[in-house]
Amino acid sequence: MSNPSTTAEEIIRRAFPGIPRREAEELAAIGEVKSYPQGAVLCRENVIEDTFFILLEGEVKVSKIIKDDEERVLNRLQEGAFFGEMGLIHNAPRIATVMAATPVKVLEIHKPSFDRLLKQSSSMSLAMVHEVSRRLRENDEMAIEDLRLKAGELAAAYQRLAQEELARREFLTTIAHELRTPLTAARGFLEMARFHDLEGQALHDVLDTVERNVEQIVTLVNDILFLQEVELVMPELHPTNLGSLVEYAVDKVREKAEQAGVELRVDLDSDAPLVSGHVRSIQRALGQLLDNAIKFSPGGGVVYVRVERAPEGAKVSIRDHGIGIAEEVLPHIFDRFFHLDKIGERVYGGLGLGLSITKQVIEQHHGRIEVESKAGEGSTFTIYLKGA
16 A cells, blocks of 8 residues: 555656656646545456556556356566556457455546546656656567467477377387287187197187187277276266275286285285275276286285275275386386386387276276385385275
């Protein structure tokens, strides 16, 4: 707020340096001092108005609608500033909205009175032209900076689109490979069973191979459909026992772990509270983490699974002593379609959807997932879920 002793004439002279005191008094005399509450609109964008304002007390916000009703704040003006000058120069709509950010007091001067005063005073005309020109120059600089920012935003958006397009192409290539390989194998073994009159163990082995390849196809398609589902449908959350979900998920992968020579050790804290969750989604997320822990563990390794209380509710951690994750790879592991084809001498298949699905599920539950890992030493994934 201004000093109570500050007069309108003094503020006018501050707004327009060089204007004589007598003419500042005349300008104040033809104006009308008005007060407005916070939130009042003094100038409205796209409306033709002919009032010029000098801000005597308080603060106003200058804003503009950019697109789709998105408001962008261009400036904030305080005591001694002026606005609405373009309404005095030509009959055109306002280019921005000015709203009282605090209770304000302004001097309002209308165009007819202002025009008469300018005709009588060349020094005032010069002072006004000087300040309006300075304001236009500042506005031009702001517009240039705004364009520069927009150009940067467009460049970043284009880069994201290019990356997404590359990811899409890689995804299509990968999914074609991931589907073609088991389909070709299944077809080949079916033809072998059909035309080579197989029986006994030979027929059994062929059918087992076909079943494994079909199961691989079904798993792949289910992952894609599930990822689409969690993006489109918000699951209904209910009080859920996280320990029970972990036990179920561990049982589902136990046979796979035994085949890989990996031991599963589970530690359930009976004091852990119920969490707010969707059973099938959390089971799917846990299954993905357990599957990864087994896949990336050397034969004879151990995967530790622990459920315990957490400040926000409960948490489950899955720790392995497998191949770990390199530091430069770690920031990308939750990206959709990101996967490593080869680590060392081992080749790994997949579309890179597992961790993306897990992260999507946990975020839908308003939880979070964290990972600690070091190449050659293993990884620990921890899921935090809110209490019911």
